[in-house]
Amino acid sequence: MIRQSWWKILGVLLLVYTFIAGLMMPLKPGIIQVSPGSLHAGEAVELVVRGYNSSYAKAGKENMRAWLKMDDENILAASKVQVLGNRDLKVFFNLPAYLPSKDSSGSFSLILDHPADGAAVLPNAVFITQDSIDPAKAGSAWKSGRFENLSEHPGKTFPFRNILKESIRNQYFHVPLWFAMMFLFLFSLIHSIKYLRKGDPDADLRVVSLNQAGMIYGLLGVVTGALWAKHTWGAYWSWDTKQNMTAICLLIYAAYFVLRGAFQDDERKARLSAIYNIFAFAAMIPLLFVIPRMTDSLHPGAGGNPAFGGDDLDNTMRMVFYPAGVGWTLLGFWVASIVYRIRALEFKWLDR
Amino acid sequence: MICNRVSLVLILALASIVSARAQGADADFLESMGKMYVVLAVVLAILFGIVAFLIYLDRKLTKLENQIKEE
């Protein structure tokens, strides 16, 4: 299996596909900015909208529809839309004097729809304050809008997330490293068990190689994650649940290599590090149950849900993400197999 | 091991350059790219990491070849 090349070719092909599809496919048109951000009830307002990947000019203003939305019940349609360019738009609203809310202010999403781009949403786009509170008087004024036959974007796109934008593509480069790492460690566990049962030095060489490749993937995962986090959450390290989990994993496997360094005798080294490897993997399993319950995670899928639920991974992303996961994993095994072959040569020629 | 350390330094240097770039004056240019530079940084970090590991393996293999030749 190690010397066969079909799985290496498969891995590389999947990665080529990942790079091409993951980098070339456009983002769904979205809204970057709306100004002014805070408004007052009862006024006629003019919002300047800046789009991303959008083609407003192509759609023309007669097909363009816009709404301000508080919840599914209370939606206000725009009075007029003025197209300035493909990415620039002016939207006019006559805000009613009362908000449909018991608070003195509320935040509203802006929704745009036209056939060329499909529907786009900017959550919490504007903040509206009111002087006196009377939800009853707001009544029908907020019922003017209704979402009917929203258009779909023609063609395949990745979702537009306002804090991520293009960096949503890192899903195919950062996240699979973690999966691949877990697979590498899982296989090293299997070979550790095999070593304890058979005492074959070859199994030990495989364990070290797999662990080394897993460590490389883990380190890369932490570095890429830190880069991504800096530009999404604002800090390289935010003591997030999953960051902590990876850090602990890396500590455990670093300890594995420290342990190996502490022995002179090869048989002892192999046996005791295999025991530690098994014990460490078992001690790592509770991490998956314990730490996620301690705090909320910034990562998607926090709060007891499995990762990658709902909107954060739509069908188009799945088409790239799953092949990416398999591709990176196969690449990891390729790296591990090269390390193994070098170690096996070393063992055969030098350690007699 | 030395290679690994060098690569770590490289990656950290890259990270700081990218972040300094993002906080710099040219915010409009970066905004127009829609955070594409983050993807670039991540892909480059992975590339550097794997290349650094390849260099480490290469050296190890060279040393091994020399030792085997001597025997």
Added chain:
Amino acid sequence: MNFFAQVGILLRKELLLEWRNGYAISGILLYVLSTVFVVYVSFFQGVSPMVWNTLYWVMVLFATTNAVVKSFVQENGARQLYYYQLADPTAVLVAKILYNILLLFALSVLTWLAFGFITNNPVQHLEKFLLAIFLGSLGFSILFTFVSALSAKADNNAALLPVLSFPLVLPIIMTLVKISVSALGAIRDSSLGKDIGILIGIDLGLFALALVLFPFLWRD
């Protein structure tokens, strides 16, 4: 002689050994008192319950490392091998684990008394706190005893124990901190039962694994 009788005799041996030379207990006693005093001097303004909790578990963790590190090195290798011939090797491990549970429980209570006496005692629910201490000494004892058996085989073992065991002990200590925070009454915790369940699960799992792996570990 069956397994449990062997464990009983070996446990008695450990206790007798401790009673005769008394070195470990007095050493640990001194260690705990001086650590508590160092912490007290450093935090002379007093500590809030949350900080008290964290400091307490950090002190217990380090005291544990010091107490357990000698489990498999205080008697020399030949004598150790002699025990393995006389009794079931797993019985030796179980006896050491049981002995360390007693030792660590005493140590935790002692740290609590000393720390509580010198600073203040924020414990509101005594039974919850004692439960946390007990589950803690259970988990610490299983994990540290096994890892110390492992590191005793290495050449430079004193430095190895913390390196090998601290990453593994993190899930245990995070759960413990959470349970004991609710024992201090600092926060109301609705998931206390679940946390205790997780901790018992971890302890049992590690214990079973230690029993399975020890036969591969002891022989040289």
